[in-house]
Amino acid sequence: MKNIVKLHKSAIIIVMALLLFIAPFTGQAEASAATDLTKTAKSLIGVKYSYGGSSTKGFDCSGYINYVFKAHDINVSRSSSSLYASGEAVNKANLETGDLVFFNTTGKGVSHVGMYIGNGEFAHASTSRGVRIDKLNDPYYWGSRYIGAKRVANFDAVASLN
Numbered sequence: 001m002k003n004i005v006k007l008h009k010s011a012i013i014i015v016m017a018l019l020l021f022i023a024p025f026t027g028q029a030e031a032s033a034a035t036d037l038t039k040t041a042k043s044l045i046g047v048k049y050s051y052g053g054s055s056t057k058g059f060d061c062s063g064y065i066n067y068v069f070k071a072h073d074i075n076v077s078r079s080s081s082s083l084y085a086s087g088e089a090v091n092k093a094n095l096e097t098g099d100l101v102f103f104n105t106t107g108k109g110v111s112h113v114g115m116y117i118g119n120g121e122f123a124h125a126s127t128s129r130g131v132r133i134d135k136l137n138d139p140y141y142w143g144s145r146y147i148g149a150k151r152v153a154n155f156d157a158v159a160s161l162n
Helices: 002-043 061-070 080-084 155-161
Strands: 088-090 100-103 112-118 121-126 130-135 146-151
Touching: 002 061, 002 112, 002 121, 061 080, 061 112, 061 121, 080 100, 080 112, 080 146
Parallel strands: none
Antiparallel strands: 088 146, 100 112, 100 146, 112 121, 121 130
16 A cells, blocks of 8 residues: 555656646747748738639638638638627737737728737738738728737647647
8 A cells, every 4th residue: 555655656756747747838839820820921921802702812801810720720710700790809909929810991880800910010911012021000091990919829728739
């Protein structure tokens, strides 16, 4: 019986030591997943706009988002309105890299989607200039058309898969 108790205590000590060793690195994996997503998004800058496009030959806004997320094995909806209907609402002040940002560019509700990449910027497929980066609070266009944001990817879960 004493041997079992000693073995049990030893196992607990080993597990605790392992947890103390791993704990400082858990946030790094989450940050890495979001950083990788941003790298993919930025690597596509300059690809032309194509209505209904979902490849490097040309993207529309939701096709671009779908392509970027799919490159990291994250499946998301294909249209901007269905993307807006999914995920968890995020306050603009609490945006994180990888959150989707939505705009009303037609006067008829959600009509455009991009991905927040940090520092007040988002990547998206613009109808006039293709894949590009713009300021979320651009006072001349995007700022007044902003509708909201959604978190559709849990980078804690993604990081734990890597």
